[in-house]
Amino acid sequence: MTLILEGAAIVTVDGDGSEYRSGHVVVDGETITSVGEGPATAEGERVDASGCLVTPGLVNTHHHLYQWATRGLAADATLFEWLVHLYPVWGRLDADVTHAAASAGLAHLALTGCTTVADHHYVFPRDSGDQIEALIAAATRIGLRAHLVRGSMDRGESDGGLPPDNLVETTEAALLGTEAAIDAHHDPAPNARIRIAAGPCSPFSVSEELMREAADLARRKGVRLHTHLAETLDEEEQCVAENGCTPAEYADKLGWLGDDVWLAHTVHLEQSAIRRLGTTRTGSAHCPTSNGRLGTGIAPVRELLDAGAPVGLGVDGAASNESGGLGEELHQALLQARQRGGPTALTVREALWMGTMGGARCLGRAGELGSIEPGKLADLAVWDLTGLRYAGIDDPVAALVLGTTPPLRLLLAGGRTVVADGELRTGDEAAIARELTAASRRLR
16 A cells, blocks of 8 residues: 655755755655655655654664563662662563563653663563563564664672573573573564664673673674673673773673664763774764763763764663653753753754664664665555644754653554554554553562
8 A cells, every 4th residue: 555644844964964845755565655845746645744744764773662561660779789789670571571661661762752662671580471471462463664673681699680580591591691682582584573683781790701702602603793782880890890901991801882782771982992892883872861860970972973873762661761752862962962062962853863763773674664765665654733832943853852742643663653643553542541550560
């Protein structure tokens, strides 16, 4: 079926920064076939999108969907305190809880303009069922693209790590589990709905052996690498004490910088590390709301962009960002960058770029996602700017980024309708909420 969006402001986020005041986007099946000013000449189902802004679907580069079942806990804790409080709860996780939490998280992400989600799942309690299958089933249910990072932890308290021993795997089990997930589920096709990445959790929960061997495994299998890095000063102090170097230097030593790697947070980086991430084209998943919730600091986004590093946006786990939406991260990223670097540190269009093309670059999908161009996948957000909150704002990108997240007239993922007129069309929101409430109570 051919679908034609007409009469909308269109911000393509392409390499030329093309924008149309009243333009059209033509979608044929799952692909964009035309974009430009004025009405389309093609035949098909026409959608009047006047009063709306059309952007690429947003790309979430870092999440922990299972944490939707543990929101609101340890509300006034530091990161390490928060983890110590929550690890025992997560130790009771099973596949049913993960599926309910992921369904709720993905539904809310869709309602905030997100079409692609990178989820870092690193908790695999014994006898907890197939966690990866539970996540895939949730992504299929809601209809979003998922980059599932098969995480791992093999360094428990007895080895100087932070997680309790009963929540970590052996190094061998972690590597075998990662390889099995890649072999069973990774789809390298350009229109893939499910991709797998390798993701040892963090330097304070993972051995050096697992970091090295996971990188070797990922490169042998042709998948990407992801981990948490340089999130807090506590992490840096521990890394310096144990390894004699900063987290960024440690990652570099282990072969964890490169254009097939993206790192979550990267808050505490020296100038030399920023330059190194730029030179190696290592991606950064910037999670401004979560960083603010846990008080970890403000990431050097301007400096990373200037160095040439791909920077995307991430919601992070809903237990450290209870709002759980991606649209508002555009706003928060702008505010934090300007708090750090002044009023010119980030423009509204750069914030949108990070939430779209920057995220696509982090995930290795810049040729398929992140901009509105013929031949790319029809992952599109149609933001309704007709309400009181946006009345009188002439620049639609300013309305999107500076204001509250607008409702969606339409959200398409590969040409398929996920949200229409502000409502989820791939599932019953009330039923999903009831499932999450029951799962959360049972987990606690």
